[in-house]
Amino acid sequence: MYGWREIMNLKYALAAAASLCGVCGVATTASAAEITLELIDSYDRADPFGLAYDGTHIWWADNGGVIRQMTTDGVDTGVSFSGPVWSELAWDGSQLIMTQNNTVYFFDRDGSNMTTQTITAAPYTGILGLNDGLDWDNGELWISPDIGNVYRMEGDLSAFVGASPFLGGGGGYSGVERIQATNGTDYVIVVNDASSPRELCVHTLGGVEIGCQAFSNSRYEGLAFDGRYLWAADYFGDRIDKYDILSDGGSIIDPGVGEVPLPAALPLMLLGLGGLGAAARRKKKA
Structure with a gap:
């Protein structure tokens, strides 16, 4: 058995490794509030207005209500159909959603x-x-009816969640999207506009x-979030843009969260093995 000195030496070695690798694979939360945007890609599309992500594909609706499917690499799949109304677009986990007046439409991807x-x-019943x-x-509907407010409603659409409206008095909002950041925090x-x-x-x-963060020369309407990047429909610019959202220069969404990269794990492994080796040598000398 190892003595207390060997055990303490091993403990210190592991503690040193942990301090060297204190940020390995662990997302940190920025304490400042500086938000910047990094444009990842831009795709030419005619009159894009509504956007949604179904877990695999991006769906977008034009000003005629035609809904089309494309990959997250911006490639059209050829799948399209006419939606019930001209409006923004969302995905509830099983169906696409559009709204007009006080009616919410749920329908399959065809x-x-x-x-x-x-x-x-x-x-909201008086807003058309x-x-x-x-x-x-x-299970909640987030909606901006182009009157200066953003509403957050229960899934049965009969009650508001929290204060109503969620945002108001800003003069106007268009796209709205709730996302979950790497640290588990939800943002809206x-x-x-x-x-x-x-x-x-x-x-x-x-x-x-x-x-x-200001959008340069852009008039965005609908938003969608694919789990990594934010998509924005530039209706007047005839394009759909894909952004990374940065806080203090680091992405809010870290694609490697929960994973310890191999180069970062090596110091911990080597120091741990070194500590075990030193303890074994001391035991042999004794």
Whole structure:
């Protein structure tokens, strides 16, 4: 058996390795609130308005209500169909969603099996017209009806979650998307269309603004999140852009979260083995 000295030497060796590898594979949360955007790619599309991600493909709707499918590499698959209305687009986990007035349309990825649900929560019941922002997340509907507010409603659409509206008084919002960051924190991403140029703003679930970044020469409407990148439909620029969201220069979404890269794990392994070797040599001398 090893004596207490050997055990303590091994403990110190492992502690040193841990300190050297303190950030290996572990995402950190930025303490500052500086939000910047990195354009990853841009795809030419005519009049893109609505966007949704179904776990595999990006779906986008034009101003005529035609819905088309493309890969996350921006390649059209050739799948398309006419949606029920011209509106923003979302995915509820099993079907696509569009809204108009107080009606929410649910339908399959070929336009079939459509059902509708009426929004009964007041004061939204008195608001008619086009919805610029739409997202379905955690059984909740996030919606921006182009009147200066963002609403967060229960899945049965009969009640609001928390304060109503979620955001208001900003002069206008278009796209809205809820995402979960690497550290497990939920953020709500919105496009502020009252500013010129439009801004992308990051908020907490409590509605607190973390930071904003201006879009240069862009007029974005719908947003979608593919688990790694944020997609934005530039209706007036005839393109769909893919962004990484950065906080203090680091991506909010880390693709390698939970994984320890091999080069970072090696120091821990080598120091641990070294500690075991030293302990064995001391035991042999004794």
